[in-house]
Amino acid sequence: MNNKKGFTLIEILLVVVILGILSGMIIPRLVGRAEETRIKVARTDIEAGLSEVLDLYELDNGKYPAALQDLLVRPAGAKNWNGPYVKKKVLPKDPWGNDYIYRFPGQNNQDGYDLLSGGPDGAEGGNDDITNWELKE
Numbered sequence: 001m002n003n004k005k006g007f008t009l010i011e012i013l014l015v016v017v018i019l020g021i022l023s024g025m026i027i028p029r030l031v032g033r034a035e036e037t038r039i040k041v042a043r044t045d046i047e048a049g050l051s052e053v054l055d056l057y058e059l060d061n062g063k064y065p066a067a068l069q070d071l072l073v074r075p076a077g078a079k080n081w082n083g084p085y086v087k088k089k090v091l092p093k094d095p096w097g098n099d100y101i102y103r104f105p106g107q108n109n110q111d112g113y114d115l116l117s118g119g120p121d122g123a124e125g126g127n128d129d130i131t132n133w134e135l136k137e
Contacts, residue, residue, distance in 0.1 A: 035120065038095035042117040042130040045092060050100060050115055051132060053085045064104045064113050094130075098122045108133040 053071055058064045060080045065071060070078070071085040086092070094100055094117035101124055106114035109132065119128030 038120070039130060041095045042119070045094065045100070046115050046117065046130060046132050049092065050102075054113060054115070057081075057083070057085050066104060068100065068102045094118070096120055096122055106133070 060082050074081045101116045104113040116131040118124050
């Protein structure tokens with residue numbers, strides 16, 4: 001009497017093939033979604049997070065800060081500075097780990113400031129930048 005229990009080679013190969021097919025269908029979809037999510041986070045940081053903090057600074061001081069660092073440390077000549085304006089007392093990074101780029105006065109928003117993420121490549125310029133002037137259109 002042979003009571004050996006286990007899987008046959010055919011059964012194991014069938015399971016491996018099924019797992020390969022499933023991972024081939026699912027993984028590419030998840031990879032694309034991760035990048036879409038990073039882009040949405042950068043847009044939200046620019047539209048809501050940093051823009052609201054910059055507007056609050058402007059409301060208190062009558063003008064936008066010269067640099068994002070002014071949100072953390074009182075700049076010389078700021079009369080009504082009520083900071084730090086960022087809760088964690090550290091400037092946020094974009095979803096790719098790079099600093100947000102800020103300019104005041106703005107080159108694209110002459111009445112305000114330019115705020116952008118260099119996107120996945122981390123460099124300003126190109127089609128992957130996420131900016132505050134394109135979000136308003």
